[in-house]
Amino acid sequence: MALPSPNLDDRRFQQFVDDAKRYIQQRAPEWTDHNVSDPGVTLVETVAHMADQIVYRLNRVPEKNHLAFLDLVGITLFPPSAARTDVTFWLSAPQEEVVVLPAGTEVATLRTESEEAVVFATERQLDITSCELTHVVVQRSGDAVEDRTADLAEGKDVRCFAEAPQAGDCLLFGLSAAVPHCAVALELDSRVDGVGVDPRQPPLVWEAWTEDGWAECEVDRDGTGGLNRPGEVVLHVPGGHAVSRTGGRRAGWLRCRVTEPLAGQPFYTTSPTVRSADAFTIGGTTRAVHAETVHDEALGESTGLPGQRLRLAHAPVVGDDPPLHLQTAEHDGWADWTVVPHFAASGPHDRHITLDAATGEIAFGPAVREPDGTLRQYGAAPPKGAVVRARRYRTGGGRAGNVARGAVQVLRSSVPYVAEVVNREAARGGVDGETVEEAKVRAPITLRAQERAVTLRDYEELARRAAPETARITCLEGDEGEHGAYAVRVLVVPQAVPDPGGRLRFEQLVPGKDLLSRITRHLDERRLIGTRLAVGPPFYQGVTVVATVHAFRGVDTDRVRRRAHDALYRHLDPLTGGADGTGWPFGRPVQSGEVFAVLQRVPGVELVDEVRLHPADPLTGKRGEATDRIDLRAPSLVFSFDHRVRVIGDGA
Numbered sequence: 001m002a003l004p005s006p007n008l009d010d011r012r013f014q015q016f017v018d019d020a021k022r023y024i025q026q027r028a029p030e031w032t033d034h035n036v037s038d039p040g041v042t043l044v045e046t047v048a049h050m051a052d053q054i055v056y057r058l059n060r061v062p063e064k065n066h067l068a069f070l071d072l073v074g075i076t077l078f079p080p081s082a083a084r085t086d087v088t089f090w091l092s093a094p095q096e097e098v099v100v101l102p103a104g105t106e107v108a109t110l111r112t113e114s115e116e117a118v119v120f121a122t123e124r125q126l127d128i129t130s131c132e133l134t135h136v137v138v139q140r141s142g143d144a145v146e147d148r149t150a151d152l153a154e155g156k157d158v159r160c161f162a163e164a165p166q167a168g169d170c171l172l173f174g175l176s177a178a179v180p181h182c183a184v185a186l187e188l189d190s191r192v193d194g195v196g197v198d199p200r201q202p203p204l205v206w207e208a209w210t211e212d213g214w215a216e217c218e219v220d221r222d223g224t225g226g227l228n229r230p231g232e233v234v235l236h237v238p239g240g241h242a243v244s245r246t247g248g249r250r251a252g253w254l255r256c257r258v259t260e261p262l263a264g265q266p267f268y269t270t271s272p273t274v275r276s277a278d279a280f281t282i283g284g285t286t287r288a289v290h291a292e293t294v295h296d297e298a299l300g301e302s303t304g305l306p307g308q309r310l311r312l313a314h315a316p317v318v319g320d321d322p323p324l325h326l327q328t329a330e331h332d333g334w335a336d337w338t339v340v341p342h343f344a345a346s347g348p349h350d351r352h353i354t355l356d357a358a359t360g361e362i363a364f365g366p367a368v369r370e371p372d373g374t375l376r377q378y379g380a381a382p383p384k385g386a387v388v389r390a391r392r393y394r395t396g397g398g399r400a401g402n403v404a405r406g407a408v409q410v411l412r413s414s415v416p417y418v419a420e421v422v423n424r425e426a427a428r429g430g431v432d433g434e435t436v437e438e439a440k441v442r443a444p445i446t447l448r449a450q451e452r453a454v455t456l457r458d459y460e461e462l463a464r465r466a467a468p469e470t471a472r473i474t475c476l477e478g479d480e481g482e483h484g485a486y487a488v489r490v491l492v493v494p495q496a497v498p499d500p501g502g503r504l505r506f507e508q509l510v511p512g513k514d515l516l517s518r519i520t521r522h523l524d525e526r527r528l529i530g531t532r533l534a535v536g537p538p539f540y541q542g543v544t545v546v547a548t549v550h551a552f553r554g555v556d557t558d559r560v561r562r563r564a565h566d567a568l569y570r571h572l573d574p575l576t577g578g579a580d581g582t583g584w585p586f587g588r589p590v591q592s593g594e595v596f597a598v599l600q601r602v603p604g605v606e607l608v609d610e611v612r613l614h615p616a617d618p619l620t621g622k623r624g625e626a627t628d629r630i631d632l633r634a635p636s637l638v639f640s641f642d643h644r645v646r647v648i649g650d651g652a
Contacts, residue, residue: 013048013052014048017048020047066436066440067436073443076356077358077435078433078434078468079316080316080397080398080431080432081397081429081469082290082291082318082398082429082430083397083401083427083430084123084427084429085287085403085428086288086423087287087408087423088183088236088285088422089128089411089420090282090421091128091418091419092419093417094130094280095128095130095417097130098127098130099128099415099416099417100125100128101125101126101128101284101286101415101418102122102125103122103123103124104121104293105411105413105415106119106122106413107119107121107122107408107411107412107413108120109408109410110410118290118401119291119292119396119412120288120290120408120427121288121291121293122286123286124286126285126286127284128283129177129178129179129182130281131175131176131179131184131280132175132278132280133175133176134149134174134176135147135149135173135251136158136174137171137172137173137247137249138158138159138160138171138172139169140162141162141168141169142168145172145247147247152275152276152277155275157273157274159271161268163271164271165267166258167203169257170255170258171227172246172256173253173254173255173256173279174246174253177252178242179281180210180240180241181237181285182236182283182284183237183283183285184254184281185234185279186232186233186277187278188230188232188233188276188277189230189276190229190230190272190274190275196268197226197228197267198226198266199226200225201265202225202226202228203226203261203262203265204226204227204257204259205256205259206233206256207257208235208238209242209246209252209253209254209255210239210240210242215238215240217236217238218235219233219234220235221234227256227274228272237254288423289394290318290397290400290427291394291395291397292395292396293394294314294390294392295392296390297312297389298388299312299390300387301388302384302387302388303384304382304383304384304386306364306366306377306379307364307365307366307367308364309364310361310362310388311362312324312360312390312393312395315359315395316357316359316360316395317355317357317360317393317394317395318394322339323393323394324353324355324390324393326389327391328383329386337351337353338350338351338353339352339353339354340354342354343366344378346378347378347379348376348378348380349380351379352365352379358433358434360395365381397430398430398432398433399430399431399432400430401427401429402426404499404500405426406424408423409422426497426499426508427497429469429495431469445458445461446461449462452526452528453488453526453527454528459523459527460473460474460475460490462523462526463475463490463492463522463535467519470492470495471495471575472491472575473491473492473493474490476488476586476634476635478532483532484532486530486531487533488527488531488532488534489534489536490519490533490534490536491537491586491635492515493574493575493583494509494510494511496508503569504575506618506639509537509540511536511537516536520533523535538574538586538636541632541637541639542617542638542639542641543590543615543616543638543640544614544623544641545595545612545613545614545643546612546613546626546643547564547595547599547610547644548608548646548648549599549602549607549609549647549648550606550609551604551606551649552606555604555649556604557647557648557649559604560649561645564602564605565643567598567599567601568595568598568640568645571594571598572638572640574639577638583637586632586635586636587636589629589630589631590632592628596608612627612628613627613628613629613630618641
């Protein structure tokens with residue numbers, strides 16, 4: 001079977017002739033005889049025949065040659081990037097000693113009949129430090145702290161806040177040790193007094209004292225309903241948690257602080273109480289990357305000649321710092337080599353190598369003949385016969401690592417006292433490596449831009465290069481009244497993995513500060529002087545569809561309702577929605593007519609009776625008046641928010 005030939009230029013003989021005749025009409029309008037009998041046309045056809053032969057040969061250039069051509073102009077294939085997620089290790093029971101999870105601890109998703117397990121490895125060591133409660137302190141807003149530890153020891157009821165609570169009141173818990181990156185459980189027993197608040201959304205925030213001040217803790221679960229009943233509060237303490245002194249007492253401090261209520265949110269009428277309290281560590285969280293670590297891989301022996309190339313057994317190589325630890329066996333032991341982007345600044349004695357992360361190819365420094373005939377060595381060459389080994393590197397990456405939250409459940413490494421493992425948020429950042437076809441498209445854009453942002457297309461391409469893991473990036477002219485004169489607005493939509501059931505949460509579509517800062521720094525170095533940059537997320541317009549449909553006789557109405565919801569969430573999706581499935585276009589309005597068509601295609605739907613659209617605020621949940629059309633501004637995208645579909649079946 002013959003290999004398929006690439007089609008680099010699909011023009012043929014007659015198209016070349018027609019293009020030439022149109023060009024003649026523009027440049028030499030006095031030439032009017034374009035018949036085949038004209039000698040000039042004969043020359044045109046001769047040249048077109050030669051061009052057709054060149055294109056025929058060009059279309060048979062293999063990809064290997066294309067990669068060589070791209071390399072000549074400084075364009076190499078982008079390697080894949082690895083997805084990352086925070087993984088929480090839950091202990092089987094509180095431990096008295098520190099539980100250590102070393103860097104490289106492997107966790108994975110469940111393996112099924114159709115899908116292989118996706119393996120993640122922790123990036124740093126995690127110490128799950130044990131702790132106990134040593135102090136309980138109350139601080140009213142603006143007053144000095146009051147130690148109530150002795151009162152709790154005697155079983156007295158202690159008011160958490162002032163008798164009439166107000167914003168700024170705090171209840172502080174002192175731990176026996178700092179517990180950064182750990183999950184801490186607080187067991188509280190109380191007499192219910194703190195009435196007036198919504199237990200599902202109390203006006204409280206939990207914080208931990210760190211080296212940079214108070215930092216908010218993530219609340220895993222709150223069984224007290226805002227300190228309104230006995231129960232357990234599980235907090236994820238941020239990194240940097242440190243021991244400090246408060247009111248003359250040294251401890252690792254956590255606090256529960258009363259905040260200003262949101263609009264329409266109920267507030268405390270009286271203070272809740274605490275009768276007894278206890279604290280202990282039940283887990284810890286660390287960052288894991290979709291990669292497997294390879295140790296001590298033998299690559300062969302050195303020839304002693306400059307420019308030697310070796311290849312790793314596993315590719316691609318996941319970006320790390322450094323991405324590869326290479327060693328050679330020399331007379332005084334193992335010598336380390338440093339990965340550099342190029343050999344331009346390498347001297348003859350520098351142990352430098354380059355690494356093609358996409359293919360896993362390693363290259364030692366070359367020797368280049370100078371104009372005077374001498375040889376100059378760029379980077380050292382290992383001694384002849386020296387054993388070369390890859391001490392450590394990581395391989396993996398790609399879109400397969402973008403798994404939903406809760407998908408990582410298997411502990412592959414043996415760690416005592418760990419009962420279960422889970423990722424509380426979806427893994428993001430996994431991008432497949434660039435293909436040759438994609439590089440062909442990128443090459444002319446890169447050559448034209450030359451690392452300088454002039455047009456909106458240049459800004460968009462450079463922003464994608466700075467953050468290839470983003471889902472969508474588009475650039476618009478900034479509003480002079482909002483961003484100033486000569487502004488470029490860069491809209492960034494981060495990668496997001498839907499939760500089980502295919503639903504996106506609004507917070508998943510908000511890019512992080514680190515991502516926005518990285519794009520801003522990259523563009524700021526390449527923008528024109530005087531151009532203002534505004535890098536941020538688009539405006540998300542929430543849309544709620546309220547519809548009534550009729551199902552065919554005998555069809556399960558619940559199934560039809562689920563399918564209708566799935567179709568709406570799939571169509572009105574900022575990442576995969578729209579008519580072509582590549583994401584809802586920026587600024588495109590939402591109309592009830594197209595929603596009619598989406599619902600009518602749902603299996604089991606006989607008739608779509610009514611469709612109404614409601615603009616909604618994804619943050620507050622408030623909906624606007626019903627309408628048939630929701631217009632979006634240019635920097636806006638849609639976000640599906642709580643669709644309502646009524647299905648009428650046989651019994652209706």
